[in-house]
Amino acid sequence: MTIAITGATGNIGGAVARALAADGVPFRMIVRDAARAPELPGAEVAVATFDDVDASRAALEGVDLLLMVSAAEAEDRLDQHRAFVGAAATAGVRHVVYTSFLGAAEDATFTLGRDHWATEQAIRATDMGHTFLRDSFYLDFVEDLVGEDGVIRGPAGDGAMAAVARADVARVATTVLEHPEAHLDRTYELTGPVAITLAEAAAIVSEVRGRPVSYHPETLDEAYASRARWNPEPWQADAWVSTYTAIAEGALAHVSGDVERVTGRAPMSLREVLGAR
Numbered sequence: 046m047t048i049a050i051t052g053a054t055g056n057i058g059g060a061v062a063r064a065l066a067a068d069g070v071p072f073r074m075i076v077r078d079a080a081r082a083p084e085l086p087g088a089e090v091a092v093a094t095f096d097d098v099d100a101s102r103a104a105l106e107g108v109d110l111l112l113m114v115s116a117a118e119a120e121d122r123l124d125q126h127r128a129f130v131g132a133a134a135t136a137g138v139r140h141v142v143y144t145s146f147l148g149a150a151e152d153a154t155f156t157l158g159r160d161h162w163a164t165e166q167a168i169r170a171t172d173m174g175h176t177f178l179r180d181s182f183y184l185d186f187v188e189d190l191v192g193e194d195g196v197i198r199g200p201a202g203d204g205a206m207a208a209v210a211r212a213d214v215a216r217v218a219t220t221v222l223e224h225p226e227a228h229l230d231r232t233y234e235l236t237g238p239v240a241i242t243l244a245e246a247a248a249i250v251s252e253v254r255g256r257p258v259s260y261h262p263e264t265l266d267e268a269y270a271s272r273a274r275w276n277p278e279p280w281q282a283d284a285w286v287s288t289y290t291a292i293a294e295g296a297l298a299h300v301s302g303d304v305e306r307v308t309g310r311a312p313m314s315l316r317e318v319l320g321a322r
């Protein structure tokens with residue numbers, strides 16, 4: 046069984062790479078820049094970007110099991126994903142583990158959830174098996190939502206989210222790669238242990254960091270206006286704002302037990318994630 050993973054220069058893929066190496070599992074890292082690949086025992090390196098079909102096919106030669114970490118946000122990300130999925134199918138990959146998004150759907154309020162749904166569909170349309178890891182928002186990201194003035198601003202109303210630690214997503218992915226048969230053609234919802242509102246998240250950040258942090262629920266117009274200073278493309282602004290409107294409508298409030306079911310370990314809370322940073 047030959048395993049390949051993408052994203053090894055990033056958070057999730059990097060954590061999976063370290064875990065596989067620590068467990069003595071050989072694998073191939075498919076990276077965009079070989080110079081930035083981590084040096085790990087038992088790991089070989091191949092170079093490809095998702096949109097380079099020839100390089101991807103060559104990098105995936107002989108691979109049975111693939112962890113495909115979704116690419117960085119881009120307007121053409123879905124095209125990149127489709128190209129890489131096609132390359133994997135042609136190269137003979139038998140099972141793709143894909144980091145999708147909670148509530149991935151054609152009409153998901155969080156606009157990037159639509160790309161994830163379409164990527165899942167592209168994988169389903171091949172002969173390859175799948176395991177979809179439908180991640181909630183990352184708990185690690187919560188502190189980054191806090192503005193310089195100590196305020197989290199967004200149109201999330203009083204909605205709650207059961208965000209998940211990147212470390213838990215990586216633990217689930219590692220378990221699936223090490224026991225693929227048990228997780229073939231399954232979809233997991235990866236959430237944290239509890240759903241919290243942004244006001245509660247702000248209070249936890251405030252308490253752990255010892256500085257005032259609060260939440261200001263914006264209107265939709267306020268949300269687009271307050272982000273205009275970064276000059277986002279329309280698709281990017283929609284993605285940013287819909288992060289919050291998805292929370293407002295309750296799309297991220299569901300708490301799943303899948304992290305614990307797969308790994309045997311309870312998922313981390315926001316407090317634990319902040320403590321580990």
Ligand SMILES: NC(=O)c1ccc[n+]([C@@H]2O[C@H](COP(=O)([O-])OP(=O)(O)OC[C@H]3O[C@@H](n4cnc5c(N)ncnc54)[C@H](OP(=O)(O)O)[C@@H]3O)[C@@H](O)[C@H]2O)c1
Pocket residue numbers: 051052053054055056057058076077078081093094095096114115116117118125144180181182183186211
């Ligand atoms: N659920 C959430 O809240 C949330 C939040 C943010 C992102 N995400 C998604 O989750 C993914 C993993 O999160 P993370 O924290 O591990 O992200 P990360 O640290 O930014 O790592 C992303 C990895 O994917 C690689 N990559 C990006 N675009 C690629 C492309 N077009 N072709 C090939 N490789 C590519 C990057 O390579 P380089 O080092 O060469 O850039 C990097 O290794 C992200 O890429 C994004 O799709 C989810």
